[in-house]
Amino acid sequence: MTNFDLYNPVNYVFGKGQIAKLSELVPNNVKILLTYGGGSIFKNGVYDQVKAALPTAEIIEFSGIEPNPRFETLMKAVQIIREQNIGFILAVGGGSVIDGTKFISAAVNYKGDEADILRKRILFKDVNEVVPFGTVLTLPATGSEMNSGAVVSIEATQEKLTLGGAALFPKFSIVDPTVIQSLPKRQLQNGVVDAFTHVMEQYLTYTHDALLQDRIAESILQTLIEIGPGVVENPTDYKLASNFVWSATMALNGLIQKGVPSDWATHMIGHELTALYEIDHARTLAIIGPNLYRVMFDSKKEKLAQYGQRVWNLTGASTEEIAEKAIEKTVEFLHTMGMKTKLSENAEAIEKTADIVVQRFEERGWLAMGERQNITLDKVREIVEMSY
């Protein structure tokens, strides 16, 4: 087990009816910027619940944070905060709204070109430098409600980049599993697959000595496999909904990455597919993940076999056989979750994709990735081409 620091000060408030607790959680002496996306919070009743919980608060609204939130959009909110003396941000939405809000929180007091926050991967450590914020989650998947990281795209240059730092944990996050009832099936499918892949990125590496972390990662995978197919059909089933939402948080709240290697190349490649073709984030992971396991088979086969045995109860004559079966089981699960695992099933005119992805990685100096830094650009090309 490698050394680690575990610090996660988010006040995570989980369950039915918890949005009413906003009145205790939001500071009552400051102007609030309410950030949200395209208006789904009006349809699912969350906007009304938020307003009912904060009847006397001075709230300015900022809507229109898009899926894969854009730097250009978020900078408009930064301007509003700078001009209007706002002291707290309340993000109401899914991972995109929360990620976007983290960028807003960080950018308000940043001296210099705010795009550098993303391009230079500035870390925000001091809570006094950022604008405090809380969240009300409406779409589980990214774990953003309980971590300090975010992904933001720069539209002008089609870059999808990250930011983070200990100052960017939400002060609180309210997570009411009943909010998923009004989500389209496609978004529920995406949420399960996104959470599943988050665990795989931190787990499916090589065998190591961090026994408990492996078992906890397997616990989340098993739970998502158990409830995933059901929850997309019956999101009103509270048993399914609550386990889904809690698993999605636990998949990326930092716990399972402590003391272990992680991969994240599926995300790095997947982000490019979203930037190029606007394919839903989770669907890019379903396209890339299994092919990455195939191309990196020699490097990952021991862990694939452990995963196959413990998560899928597979048996076989050899490590290789169980590992291969484990990849096929994963693809089956992704299909069950409504994913189309070929790029050509998700976008058109894809023939130059591998060239473009490799070129972009080259331009950024990303010459190798993965838990062993052995996913070279040749391997990236092979993975993407196998995904056509």
Place this chain on the structure above:
Amino acid sequence: MTNFDLYNPVNYVFGKGQIAKLSELVPNNVKILLTYGGGSIFKNGVYDQVKAALPTAEIIEFSGIEPNPRFETLMKAVQIIREQNIGFILAVGGGSVIDGTKFISAAVNYKGDEADILRKRILFKDVNEVVPFGTVLTLPATGSEMNSGAVVSIEATQEKLTLGGAALFPKFSIVDPTVIQSLPKRQLQNGVVDAFTHVMEQYLTYTHDALLQDRIAESILQTLIEIGPGVVENPTDYKLASNFVWSATMALNGLIQKGVPSDWATHMIGHELTALYEIDHARTLAIIGPNLYRVMFDSKKEKLAQYGQRVWNLTGASTEEIAEKAIEKTVEFLHTMGMKTKLSENAEAIEKTADIVVQRFEERGWLAMGERQNITLDKVREIVEMSY
């Protein structure tokens, strides 16, 4: 899954050589009270590491916090802090030193009879009311390094009582698994069994819908079973040591209790055995736990069977059969861990124990306990008598 709030702001710093980070973690502008126990920190080198990390700090030492820390002892430290304008407490020790330090932290500014903190179960929510403290763990078992609860005994009345509240989380905890190398085998055995029973208290209740929490609890149990027998023989093996220490923290840092029922009657009864006979805390749990499962069999058999199947890979013709085997497996494991599971093997003149325990519970108005509040005083009597 029941509603829950998960809030744990401890900065948990884990791994080899991490004690050196004290220089960054301890506030550098205040006088520090260094609390510890009987002097083992001199033998295991931790005292020297602490002093080396804080060469210029103004440190006042308070030693002699005993196992099952006593109110009477701790009040002496409270007096020192009140008299000497101390701004931070650094607890260096195991669960007893950390628990004791939590009481000290809470009592300094408490207006009134400090024993009421324990007897009236006062909750401390406001960090401004307590003296901030950090910890350096030297004996894993209680999880106290990453939770806000504590157990303190009042010697005068032989009471063992609890305190807690969100203000009583350590600011940081440094957990270096190599510190266990110098522990006596008996303490290592106690640590594994204490952590194991902490999980059981929060897990072995009834079957419910919190699927992920059950699986995480099972992960900790499996890890402790896997590494427990080895770590007491080879505490210098870092793989075993690191998984042991991290499992002990995860067993009682609050995570696995979220959204689920919990029992804790084994601890409540066990505390009385410690108060009466000074039996090591963990050893009282090993005496009581299995007999509690036997007496409450009808109430717990479904969960016992789940535990047997998932943790011990047991099979059987019926729920009852698997559940019974699961209890026997647990007893075998406790014996492997060096526990003597009969009260008469741990103390003398025990024949009135059940009467005394029941009488004490009656006096405190504790008439029923356990996850269903169906462990009545008659059941308590039966459990204790079965343990003779």
